[in-house]
Amino acid sequence: MVSCCAFSPSLLATSSGDKTLRVYNTADFSELPFSPLSGHGYGVHCCCFSSCGSHLFSCSTDGSVIVWSSETGEVSAALHHPGRSPLRVCAVAPDSSHLLAGACDGTVALWDFSSKTLRRYSMTPNASVVACCFSPCGQMFVTGCTYGDLKLWDVMDMNLLHAEKDTHDLGVACCSFAQQFKIDGCCVEFRLASCGQDSRLKIWIVSQSEGLLHTLSSQSAPVLSCAFSPDGERVVSGSVDKSVAIYDAVNFVLHIYVPLPPPDRYVTAVALSPTMPWIAIGSMDRTVNVWRMVDEVHSSGKFLTKCFSKAExxxxxxxxxxxxxxxxxxxxxxxxxxxxxxxxxxxxxxxxxxxxxxxxxxxxxxxxxxxxxxxxxxxxxxxxxxxxxGSEAPDEFLCPITRELMRDPVIASDGYSYERESIESWVRGRNKTSPMTNLPLQTSLLTPNRSLKMAISRWKSSQ
Incomplete structure (x- = not known):
């Protein structure tokens, strides 16, 4: 599936569980010559551009953040999580001074981008960090975890400034700051959007009097991604109910509710262009659609460009x-x-x-x-x-770690089946937790899954 979409002023990048990133020129949405980018050992969970668009960042289950040149596609740097824990999300500061990544073991790593050195390393016990973003001033950042908590941190010393418990039942999925802020005397007020498994999109005020401003509930299933428009007047969310909702971020009313056209699958990622009225929508059907936002209330949207799909x-x-x-x-x-x-x-x-x-x-x-x-x-x-x-292969035939067709499937102590080489490499890399549940593996014993191997063999013969 498409795990993330990101715009720069002139490019659109998408990441996927197939371990690659693809980069398109937004002038005509043609794929760049150096695309796809291959460098991660496992699926890519998140990608983002530096503010000037010269660098592209990606993080992966392999525990690394790779910095790519947006002009050549070459690797500029590879930053590794101190514990090599799988990384779920990454973000770059507005001035590109810092790079942030959240991991499955509950840790948050902060690097100085110019020197590529680790500055701070902090733990959020017992929960995976799956969402993070910097404030527009770059002096704070927010993290969201699978326990549903949102936490506000100081960048300089990585001190915890505020913790909001149980903001989303069953976990946070994404968070995003609006780029605009208000100054009232000596108080600066930011707006933050968060979404999660409770099918809610929430708008927060981040200031000396932090608090929930509004809850938006137009979507009927977990909301996996959210983002503000560059002018801060709209906020967009994508959901498991196969829809994209566009809200007025000032008056908190629904502008547009867009059910995706067939083939429709869960919406996993949304991103807004900083220069054009475009929304990129990533889905579990391996496609990315780009839509133009229009001003008419309740419009169904206007399809702008082609769908980058295997079917084509x-x-x-x-x-x-x-x-x-x-x-x-x-x-x-x-x-x-x-x-x-x-x-x-x-x-x-x-x-x-x-x-x-x-x-x-x-x-x-x-x-x-x-x-x-x-x-x-x-x-x-x-x-x-x-x-x-993985072309058209049933999902249960793909290794959960590599997302590739299994040749020698084995059952681990967590009850899930993996490619033998992949799970053995996972355990050797000091990952003693399940790739699927994040809970400790009780034993390293692997049992051959012969029935699954035979099923895969029959499927391959039918192809």
Missing amino acids: LPGHSRLLLTDWSEEDVQTWLCEEGLQELVSVFKGNNMDGPELNKLNKETAAELGIESLGLRGRLLRKIEALKAEQS
Whole structure:
């Protein structure tokens, strides 16, 4: 599924459980040549841009935050959580001075961005940190956890300034500050939106007299994502009820309620462009839709651009890579902007099985001398494999850690099935908790799941 969407002034980035990020130019919504970005070992949970848009940040179950160049797609830095706990959310300060990440073990890590060094490290016991955001002044940040608590922190010393208990029953899902604020004498007043599993979107006043301002309840299922418009006049939320709600953030009335068109699935992410009246909507159906906000009250919205979906890939992409012909491979190269390699592949009779086995050494043997071109080719191949490894496969056939089709499924002590290599690597990496429940694993004993392995084998044969 699409886990997060983020806008810069000129780009749209999306992250996914397939371990990649995709980056689009908002001028025509074409995917950039270096996209998709592959560098995380596990699914990517969150992504965000620096305020100027020159850097893209992403965090993952692999316990790292990767800093990417928005111009080249190259990795600028990789910051690792001190305990290597899976990271669920990340945020960057408005002036890009600090980078924040929340982890499954309840910790919050704060890095100095210029030096890439860890500044502070704080614990929120017994709950996963799944939401965080900086205040517009950059001197405070808020975290939300799976126990439903919101906490306000001071950036300088990472002192806890205020804790609001049980703000959302069954847990917070997302939080977002409005960029506008009020100054009344010596008091500064900020507005914060939070949403959660209780199907509520709440607006808070963050000041010396903190408190709940308003509760919005137009959606009928858990609200997974929320964001303010750049001018602070609207607040948008996406829900498990397969809808997006747009509210007047001043008068707290519903402007627009948009049920998504088929194929409709849970809305997992919403983001608003800082320069255009656009909303990006990510969903569990692996798509991202971009909509234009309109001024008419109760309008259903105007569809702006195409849906980036696997269903729109050309016909040959519906085949497994190993079944591609030489012509399919050449067509794919053209679609990925690698036309200069068509003659090389044609001269070497490269079909799907050969493309599937291609690596750094064999790519060099083909005579691809440019390191940049070779790197782009290999990244595209890895992204293609990642897409096809879970293509239309039942969710129970995918490893919960890697989101890839399992080859040797085993049952861990938490009762869930994983790819053997993945869960063994997880435990070796000092993660002694369940990837699914975050509770301690009682034993490292793994039991082969032979019935699941046979089911996967039958499904693969049917494909």
